Amino acid sequence: MARFPTSIVEARHFVLVTLVAVAGSALAAGTAPAAKATETPTPHLGQPAGPDLVARWNLSVYPDGRGLPAGQGTAAQGRPIYQARCAKCHGAEGEGASGGTLVGRGSLTDPDPDQTVGNYWPYATTLFDFIRRAMPMDAPATLSDDEVYAVSAYLLYLNRIVGVEEQLDADSLPRIRMPNRDGFIGVDADVPGAGH
């Protein structure tokens, strides 16, 4: 019984100290890193996430190819998939409609340039990542990995970046050097590999 009141006093003291630390970091918000974060007691309720769960959730594909799944496809295989699933919004040859213009190699210094996969997108891996997670918009994430490789290949073929029978997979896709790979200037952060 003797310990009970003591622990309450300690707990109150502890809460008071914590509040001062939080108020201090709030005052500094916007001007300095919230260095107090590590000193703030938290309940530590995170549940361990095993590799299987992480692999199931993780859709990201990086420029070096990390995240690409097994599978493969060619532009020849991608053409009918594109026509069935993509052309309604992006046009029969990727010229754009309600969806963006995907095909074109016009100069970016033209007076009114289209910004396409062929003349603007810096990484081919972004095509796979985006199509797999978000396309087609009326049924996103319903294409198989082979179909995503094939549609990616078809768009690169329409933009004269790969041949019609060239096979794209986890090995070959990240090795494609896109025409506008060096076309970007980092403003509030550096662009990796851009010579900083």
Added chain:
Amino acid sequence: MKTPGQPFSNYGQPSAQQRGVVRWISANHDVPGNGVSWTPLHELEGIVTPSGLHFERHHNGVPQIPIDQHRLLVHGQVKRALTFSMADLARYPLRSQILFIECGGNSNAGWHRLPQQTRAGYLHGLASCSEWAGVPLALLLDEAGADPAASWLVAEGADAAAVQISLPMAKAREDCLLALYQNGERIRPENGYPLRLIVPGWEGVLNIKWLRRLEVAREPVMARNETARYTELQPSGKARMFTFVMQAKSLITWPSPGHRLDGRGVYEIRGLAWSGLGRIRSVDVSTDGGAHWGPAQLQEPVLPMAFTRFRAPWDWSGAPAVLKSRVTDETGAVQPERAALIAERGRHGYFHYNAIVCWQVDEDGEVSHVYR
């Protein structure tokens, strides 16, 4: 009142007479969940946007997410990958801050050759301001044991577009929030229920709604929305990338196109100013197209990375007038004239238009949008 009034209501609604004060929706015909809705800034006062009028930018609709099933995964370059339930997060220390969120594409009509004639909010209302309450992101990064050498964080939403972006870790640790509440209540579905990443002062697309995944990474993922979109093509043929900070902007919300001055006399010019770099230092107002400027009064509170309300009394002679506002933030950044911005950036950047906004008042008191 000689008759009893209406009974109580569980959740109040605006007066039926205010039904015209709504977001203006501009969506893709083929994909109704792809588009934007604009905050009617020209109808609002003060600095806080009502939650139901906060602008929307959805890539493929608003998901309906059961809060008790939603989880946040933190993984990548961490000592331990972790998941958190929304009930877990609600037990963490919370912090709230009044912050604007502005879409990188806000005000993009300013790049057009001719001034678009519409309401102020439908030109500049992809910006709204709320009190966001949530868990400081740094707490969860520490709990997961994020590698100090990993300088990026990839965030992803649970919507049908699974929108993902990359964010520098320094910003994530500095002041980002995992928000559960907006303006005192749980975030509304269209604003990210049950969990939204809040990135103070930075481009709206980084403020991932329906947040489900955070990956600590050594490099940016180079997602579609940080390469093909949300980058700005310049006249040189090169494009600006990672333009995160929303630069200083102001506009006069009253009077503005669609309002009408009722004869000569004293009026209060009212407007909003904000900057992703911090607090507003000053706002100047001109009624003669920029030949002469005078200081507006900044109404307290003047908060970092939040809407600031400014006011300036004006005795209108009844002669045609051209109204402008120009903000300076605490870093000294000054809102540019339109001609200067276009000379620097060209007209194909689409994003990050923050030039001075210009309204013309004619002798009948009608207000229109002009370039001067």
